[in-house]
Amino acid sequence: MGRHHIVAWNIVVLSLALVVACGGGDGGGGAKTATATRTLAKTPAPRASATAGAEPSATGAATQPGGQPAPTPAEPTQSDGQPVPTPSATPPPAPQPSDTPPPAGTTIAVSLREFSLALAAGTAPSGLVTFSLSNDGTIPHDFAVIMTDLAPDALPVDPATYQVRLSGLNLVRFQPPFGSGASVQVPVDLPAGNYVLICNVASHYQAGMRVGFVVQ
Numbered sequence: 053m054g055r056h057h058i059v060a061w062n063i064v065v066l067s068l069a070l071v072v073a074c075g076g077g078d079g080g081g082g083a084k085t086a087t088a089t090r091t092l093a094k095t096p097a098p099r100a101s102a103t104a105g106a107e108p109s110a111t112g113a114a115t116q117p118g119g120q121p122a123p124t125p126a127e128p129t130q131s132d133g134q135p136v137p138t139p140s141a142t143p144p145p146a147p148q149p150s151d152t153p154p155p156a157g158t159t160i161a162v163s164l165r166e167f168s169l170a171l172a173a174g175t176a177p178s179g180l181v182t183f184s185l186s187n188d189g190t191i192p193h194d195f196a197v198i199m200t201d202l203a204p205d206a207l208p209v210d211p212a213t214y215q216v217r218l219s220g221l222n223l224v225r226f227q228p229p230f231g232s233g234a235s236v237q238v239p240v241d242l243p244a245g246n247y248v249l250i251c252n253v254a255s256h257y258q259a260g261m262r263v264g265f266v267v268q
């Protein structure tokens with residue numbers, strides 16, 4: 053029994069020693085690890101590293117987002133740049149047409165009624181002349197541009213139709229009858245010369261719908 057008792061005691065002691073050793077070791081290791089961790093955490097280096105990490109991370113994050121957005125804006129910018137040039141390219145043509153209209157010619161307002169034919173201007177430079185017709189009367193009228201050196205009231209009239217005989221004249225342009233209140237734009241390219249403008253509805257010329265016009 054004594055040996056057993058001693059052995060048991062030894063076992064207990066060994067066990068305690070093992071427990072202490074292991075516990076101490078583990079505790080010490082844990083403590084050391086914790087200490088090391090705390091030390092690292094408390095150490096300026098970790099903070100610096102953390103700060104540095106934060107800065108780089110922030111920088112990196114900013115850089116990455118910035119870099120990613122940067123390319124993205126770059127693409128919109130390019131896309132924007134492309135649309136911008138396109139509109140900018142479009143405006144130039146617009147000015148060109150806008151520039152074109154002025155030299156395009158002269159517009160002459162013409163008021164037709166029973167029974168007269170009134171012009172806003174009796175002359176125009178050679179080139180495009182746009183007669184802006186307004187039927188200010190109550191019945192339909194037509195409009196004929198005749199290049200002739202005859203006097204406005206000297207045109208030949210067909211006694212059967214009561215109309216100016218256009219077949220023997222240089223008819224430059226003829227606008228068919230249009231109704232009361234209507235407006236019609238009649239562009240004509242006119243060389244320099246003398247013209248007579250008339251309405252050739254039966255009897256209208258004789259009634260007074262005629263006027264001379266000079267292109268210089």
Ligand SMILES: [Cu+2]
Pocket residue numbers: 192193194251252253256261
């Ligand atoms: Cu008429």
